[in-house]
Amino acid sequence: MSDIIQLLPDHVANQIAAGEVVQRPASVVKELLENAIDAHATSIKLIVKDAGKTLIQVIDDGEGMSATDARLSFERHATSKIRTADDLFKLNTKGFRGEALASIAAIAHVELKTKQEEDEVGTSIIIEGSEVVEQEVVVTPKGTSIAVKNLFFNIPARRNFLKSNTVELRHIVDEFHRVALAHPNIAFAMYHNGSEVFMLPESNYRQRIVNIFGNKTNEKLVPVNEDTEVIKISGFVGKPEYAKKSRGEQFFFVNNRFIKSAYLNHAIASAFEGLLKDGAHASYFLNLEVNPQTIDINIHPTKTEIKFDDEHTLYAILRASVKHSLGQFNIAPVLDFDR
Ligand code: ADP
Ligand code: MG
Numbered sequence: 001m002s003d004i005i006q007l008l009p010d011h012v013a014n015q016i017a018a019g020e021v022v023q024r025p026a027s028v029v030k031e032l033l034e035n036a037i038d039a040h041a042t043s044i045k046l047i048v049k050d051a052g053k054t055l056i057q058v059i060d061d062g063e064g065m066s067a068t069d070a071r072l073s074f075e076r077h078a079t080s081k082i083r084t085a086d087d088l089f090k091l092n093t094k095g096f097r098g099e100a101l102a103s104i105a106a107i108a109h110v111e112l113k114t115k116q117e118e119d120e121v122g123t124s125i126i127i128e129g130s131e132v133v134e135q136e137v138v139v140t141p142k143g144t145s146i147a148v149k150n151l152f153f154n155i156p157a158r159r160n161f162l163k164s165n166t167v168e169l170r171h172i173v174d175e176f177h178r179v180a181l182a183h184p185n186i187a188f189a190m191y192h193n194g195s196e197v198f199m200l201p202e203s204n205y206r207q208r209i210v211n212i213f214g215n216k217t218n219e220k221l222v223p224v225n226e227d228t229e230v231i232k233i234s235g236f237v238g239k240p241e242y243a244k245k246s247r248g249e250q251f252f253f254v255n256n257r258f259i260k261s262a263y264l265n266h267a268i269a270s271a272f273e274g275l276l277k278d279g280a281h282a283s284y285f286l287n288l289e290v291n292p293q294t295i296d297i298n299i300h301p302t303k304t305e306i307k308f309d310d311e312h313t314l315y316a317i318l319r320a321s322v323k324h325s326l327g328q329f330n331i332a333p334v335l336d337f338d339r
Contacts, residue, residue, distance in 0.1 A: 011106060011130035014076055015155070018103035020301040024162060025052025026171035027302065028104055028148050033179045034094035035101075036060035038081065039144060042202070043187040046176060050193070051168035053159075057147040064116040064143050067123040071135065074110070074127055076102040089293045094257060097301070101146075106130045107158070108151045114144040129154050173197070177212055178258035181251055181285060184208035205235065209285055213249065217242070222329050224286060226321035231290050231314055233321055237268065238283030239329070240275040249283035255292060260304050264288075267315045271322035284322075288314070 008016070022028055029046065036044045039062025049055035065073060072078045079098030082088060088096065104110060105127045115122025122140040126133050152159035162168060169192065176198065180188045184205050190198040200211050210218045221236040238249065250268075252259050272282045296307040308314055 010076060014102045014106035014130055017076065017099055018107045019158075021099055021103040022107060022151075023302075024171055025056055025151055025168050026175045028052065028056050028108075028151065029058075029172050030175045030179070030302075031095075031100035031104065032056065032058035032146055032148070033175070035146075036062055036144070037179070037183060037186065038093045038095055039063045041143065041186060044189075046188070046190040048169070048172060048190070048192045051165035052172055053151060053162060053165070053168065055147060055149050056151070056172075057145065059143070059145040061141070061143040064119075064122065065114045066116060066119075067135075067137075070112060070114050070123045070125055071132070073112075074101050074105045074125075074130075074132075078102065088296075088298055091292055091297065092255075094303075096298075099301070102130075104148055107155055108153065109149040111147040111149070112144070113138060113140045115140050115142055117142045178251065180212060181205075181208060182253045182256045182258060182287075205285070205287075209236065220283075221285075222325050224322055224325045226317060226324075228317055230294070230310065231288055231317055233286060233288055233318065235286040236284065237272075237286070237322055237325065240272065240280075240282075242283050243272075243276050243280035244283060245279060245281070247281045249285070250281065251285045253287045254295065254306060255289060256287070257297070257306075258304065259306050261306075263311055263315060264318060267319040268322055271319045271326065275326070286318075288318075290314075 021031070029052065033044060033046065036058055039060060041060035041062035043061050045059040047055065047057040047059070069080070077098045079096060081093040082091070082096045106129065110127045112125045113122060121137050124134070124136045124138040124140070152162070176188070176190055180198070180200055184203050184207070187202045188198060188200045189196070198212070200208065203211065206218070206221060209221065220239045220242040222239055224233055224235055224237055226233040250265065252261060252264055268282055268284055276282060290308070294309040297303050299305055299307050
């Protein structure tokens with residue numbers, strides 16, 4: 001008999017976990033932006049080079065970290081956001097798995113600078129492939145800057161698998177849109193290869209949509225508002241002429257988190273029945289607020305899918321409320337005159 005089981009070293013475990021969390025540069029963008037939001041930043045800057053393949057940097061003016069926390073933040077399962085499994089059902093943060101920074105640090109070169117308001121000086125840490133190569137005391141503004149360089153430097157298969165810069169940048173912009181739409185009260189900026197891509201001042205929801213998608217969007221938005229015991233809905237659907245061939249501008253946020261749901265998407269499509277040309281998809285920007293105890297976010301590492309206790313009721317309310325809003329704007333199926 002011989003024993004053959006061994007515990008994987010941390011850096012190997014982190015690299016494996018990274019496979020789930022970090023699929024492409026856009027995944028890093030999402031995790032870093034979400035961390036900045038969880039740190040209560042009021043202004044967040046995203047700097048990208050070569051579609052994130054050489055640099056992804058997020059600079060925030062949030063709470064920052066102590067020197068000890070800065071070091072600990074790169075450990076697996078290191079989180080300040082939950083303490084017990086029960087906390088999963090009263091989440092008011094984006095993060096909770098404590099895996100993002102550990103995963104990112106396992107497959108990239110990471111430079112962190114951070115300072116808390118009350119501290120005179122901050123901390124700078126450089127990590128390469130899960131190894132801390134440098135830690136210093138630095139002068140840096142309040143908040144956190146994390147630069148992720150040379151993504152997948154130690155996993156050539158993954159690096160080669162990345163798509164063209166155009167495609168990877170598209171994914172990054174998609175993530176940026178999602179986060180920026182979920183938080184109109186936070187100022188965001190994005191730069192790619194030194195040029196400004198977005199400059200979004202703090203604003204209301206309508207203004208944020210218009211700042212991202214252009215002035216022409218403004219007159220095409222139909223407000224949707226509903227307040228029931230199980231769900232509060234706010235936001236906009238696009239008038240039928242704003243419908244797109246591709247599914248581009250479709251956004252559901254549940255408790256400020258972007259989610260994908262084919263089922264709820266169907267509720268909207270069904271509310272638009274008879275209003276859209278064949279093959280067109282309604283545009284929508286909808287925020288759904290539900291009791292956190294009635295959803296489970298912990299069903300996928302990227303947290304874009306969630307499980308609702310009572311999907312059928314949500315479907316019905318959503319469909320009715322969108323129909324009602326379209327009706328109020330006199331947008332009803334046109335039967336026999338010009339279409
Ligand atoms: P999670 O977000 O799930 O807690 P992460 O690996 O993304 O896990 O981050 C680990 C911890 O590092 C966070 O819980 C938080 O305490 C700290 N942290 C990460 N990014 C920031 C930031 N931008 N500002 C302040 N603290 C941060
Ligand atoms: Mg996180």
